[in-house]
Amino acid sequence: MISNVYQRRSSGYSEIAARTAILATYERLVEAVKDEQRTEAVEIINGMRCSMDMSKNPAFVLGMERIYRHCIVLIQEGNYKSEVVRVLEHLKSVWELALSKNK
Numbered sequence: 001m002i003s004n005v006y007q008r009r010s011s012g013y014s015e016i017a018a019r020t021a022i023l024a025t026y027e028r029l030v031e032a033v034k035d036e037q038r039t040e041a042v043e044i045i046n047g048m049r050c051s052m053d054m055s056k057n058p059a060f061v062l063g064m065e066r067i068y069r070h071c072i073v074l075i076q077e078g079n080y081k082s083e084v085v086r087v088l089e090h091l092k093s094v095w096e097l098a099l100s101k102n103k
Contacts, residue, residue, distance in 0.1 A: 022099070023095060030085055033081060042076070067087065
């Protein structure tokens with residue numbers, strides 16, 4: 001499953017909970033960026049980066065890592081809001097599609 005690239009924090013973490021967590025994290029991240037909460041946005045992105053499991057799908061994880069690093073650079077530069085929101089909303093919609101197909 002595509003959501004398996006994000007490590008589960010406990011053995012009782014169901015596939016449905018993993019899907020819900022991924023989408024909720026993107027929603028909170030977009031909200032933090034829109035509200036210009038830079039520190040929180042970077043912390044959320046770093047949490048997502050740390051939770052990815054390279055052994056599950058190395059190419060996917062490396063691609064996501066590049067996107068996340070790009071978003072962090074834009075956030076740190078300060079002139080980021082519209083581009084980062086666009087990227088994150090696109091990623092969220094891709095996750096929604098992928099997770100709906102992997103039910």
